[in-house]
Amino acid sequence: MVTVTTVDTLQEAAAGVGREAVYLGGGTLVMRGVNYGDQQISEIVRLRSQDSLRVIRSEGDRIVLGAAATMGDVLRSSDCAALHVVARQVGGPAVRNMATVGGNIFAPHPYGDFAVALLALDARLRMSDGSDLDLETLLAARGSERRLIESVSIMRPAGDDFRFRKVSRVKPKGVSLMSLAAWLPRRAGRIAGARIAYGAMAPTPVRIKAVEAALEGVSLDANSISGAIAAAAQGLNPPDDPLASGWYRTQVAPVHLKRLLLGEGGR
Ligand SMILES: Cc1cc2nc3c(=O)[nH]c(=O)nc-3n(C[C@H](O)[C@H](O)[C@H](O)COP(=O)(O)OP(=O)(O)OC[C@H]3O[C@@H](n4cnc5c(N)ncnc54)[C@H](O)[C@@H]3O)c2cc1C
Secondary structure, three states: OOEEEEEOOHHHHHHHHHOOOEEOOOOOOHHHHHHOOOOOOOEEEEEOOOHHHOOEEEEOOEEEEEOOOEHHHHHHOOOOHHHHHHHOOOOOHHHHOOOEHHHHHHOOOOOOHHHHHHHHOOOEEEEOOOOEEEHHHHHHOOOOOOOOEEEEEEEOOOOOOEEEEEEOOOOOOOOOOEEEEEEOOEEOOEEOOOEEEEEOOOOOOEEOHHHHHHHOOOOOOOOOOHHHHHOOOOOOOOOOEOOEOHHHHHHHHHHHHHHHHHOOOOO
8 A cells, every 4th residue: 555645845745755755756657666566665745736846947057947847848948948859758748748857867777868968967956955966966876865856957058069869769759778968068169068978878877077078178070079989988887678788888889979979860
């Protein structure tokens, strides 16, 4: 039997999660778990209304997304235009109307496509206790975090500074064999401070710092990015799953990174 507790504030919900309850975001994964008889879910805590956590707003050179904003909300937001390419590739329309930004950050392999984009865009999280945490730190400790996410602040990419690719075997709704996101700010035509993130290549979305380092100061052409391509799978030990082996993922990572950086075959 599953007990459901309804509360008014995120702080009350976080207190419930501290007592082993599972927080319900959009429920696309939690409710699937309940329906499949997942014995680890015996208590759910939910908010009476998530409306205040669905707001998406501009804040200087950043965009702040409420943790309960859905992929549908992102697609309706002109502030989030650069992220439409990502939100469009999360599940089908029914999933996108429920799947939240916060839930995507906790979605297990091979899910988490949106979180890959957030990671590339320097996501900083406002937590339920009012503290701030960067997404990379949370992902490294995922599973032990008891606080809830209130909102996510990301860089607003300019022009074609942001790129995303989802590689899957079934289109348009397949899960990721690999997803890649790049934020490529440039100074005088050369990359300055790139952030590159992969999904489905590790238990959580990860930044690929060897690639970021190899891109520093180069221009985006086939010759200049050769060092980055050579580092595409450096230090990674991707999981095996029914879609692909870890070995295969390692072999194709350079191909997809090159396409991403050169803007080949869609963003
Ligand atoms: C048919 C189907 C297709 C899918 N396709 C994709 C896909 O293509 N790409 C993809 O990335 N995902 C996919 N998913 C997975 C999932 O729908 C998304 O990852 C979604 O964003 C999860 O969000 P949610 O709000 O539904 O999470 P929930 O099911 O509500 O929660 C998932 C986890 O996140 C935690 N959580 C939720 N909100 C917060 C918060 N604010 N703070 C802290 N913890 C929180 C919950 O406690 C739970 O542990 C798919 C799922 C299904 C069922």
